[in-house]
Amino acid sequence: MVAAETVMEEQVVYARPESLRDVPTHYCPGCTHGIAHRLVAEVLDELGVRERTIGVSPVGCAVFAYKYFNTDGCEAAHGRAPAMATGLKRVNPGAVVFTYQGDGDLAAIGTAEIIHAAARGENITTIFINNAIYGMTGGQMAPTTLPGQYTKSSPSGRDVEVAGFPMRMAELVGSLPGAAYVSRRALHNVKEINKAKKAIRTAFKVQLAGLGFAMVELLSACPTNWGLSAPEAMQWIEDVMVPYYPLGDTKVADGVDALMKER
């Protein structure tokens, strides 16, 4: 009798976070932007900050992120999200301000803005989607495209003699004294997704605690422009991206480790 009543009780095990709007996204099948959006939204819900959050969208595939997050939002020029977020945060220190940027946006055209936002210890959070390619423009070489990787603008594979080497942004940004917390995580399996969420949570808690700049780089899949099926793309992250882009924290400043231990 008791057992039967327990079975009848409704238990919600999966629902849309309040910080995500109930709208379809424009992302391709197998793209991990949806996972990244959800993780950010779950963290905003759990920290109870949705109503004081302002998101800054990039130019790139996530250009419409402001239509998906159920928060105040704006659209930056290509690469300038950290500068725009700086302006928003400095006149609104009580707000939770985050940028959501791809690899072309953050590591090519916006390199100066991200480096200097981190160097200033700007109290914002950056979610950096590294999928090793320009998605929105249809698959050109990114600053994070791997050596030998075929793209539409490296049709014979990225030749490092000509196009140089991919940039490890988590290490670069993590080396700056103003950066409080920098981590690289991946979105290709459940275990890594859970770790990614923890890192995103820490990155927002760093902002709430006023400890400085925080960034989480997320190794992400672009099956459409990689020319792979969705399962193959997940495997490619594991086999090809992770060896070049090691997972883990590249910067944990004083005071951040205590935040990471909190539940």
Added chain:
Amino acid sequence: MAVELLKGNVALAEAAIRAGVEAYFGYPITPQTELLEHMAQRMPELGRAFIQAESELASINMVYGAACAGARAMTSSSSPGISLMQEGFSYIAGSEVPAVVVDVMRGGPGLGNIQPSQSDYFQVTRSAGHGDFHAIVLAPASVQEAIDLMVLAFDLADKYRHLVFVVADGLLGQMMEPAELPPMRPLRAERPDWALTGAQGREPRIITSLELDAPALEEVNKRLQAKLRVIEEHEQRYAEQMVEDARLVVVGYGTAGRIAQTAVKQARREGMRVGLFRPISLWPFPERRLSRLADRVDAFLVVEMNAGQMLDDVRLAAGGQVPVDFYGRTGGMVPVPEEIYQAIETLYAKLPGSLS
């Protein structure tokens, strides 16, 4: 408030502070750097935001962010830095947020030099960024007017949710004159009802210049153009002297207009019926008044510290009714009154019925 001896750049900065600027973002560039330096001292003292940014590009995008939050925000620069900011100008205009920019112009093109110039007229009135828009452009001719227009700039930016330039040149930025600052205004207590503040107890707000749907983007453009027509209707500003009986009217703005004034007075002393028309708003250009003058004068002489940029606007206002002549210096050369006087004398002698 008392009259005090103030340097142009410092006066611009302090006037902005008194007008209630909450955030200043800038990058050092001669000849406007004293403005940034004054802000570096005063803004933190007042608990307001100041950042020396990594570039002019970052400065204007920080202004864009602060403006989206509903704060009175500004930057300042000089010609090459203004070129770099064009991306941000376009986004600010496209998303209709208020912002104020000071341009203390110098000689160009390229790195040019650091001498006074008016080489940015085209840039600020015509081509401040991609897409269809004009910014409001105010051009003072004295330190006092710089102060007054700085305060007006913030009010116009807020009123129209639009980008406003105050354009001076290196001479005005660097010189000292007696002037009176306005009293300190209290900062706005509340953010405007369109600002991004966090969606506390309300629907989220979005500020963007992106609209992929062509019919919808055309509607955005129509709305923006309608606003610009209202600005054209209400915000044409100018000063004029001795134009009532003038046969020849000299047209110059800012420093050039001020130097021309000396030449015009000299011409009057020599018995020539010459007047001065000094546009204060470069956009909207005061074409209504100028075209009325075109009905009854015999010629215009445009004087600029460039190769002839406002000249186009004067020709449009004159509508082919009377000849429009030009005298200009470039490369950071500042004309002396005597040069302009000679240009006046030469042109006056060619007017119909003159003895020459």
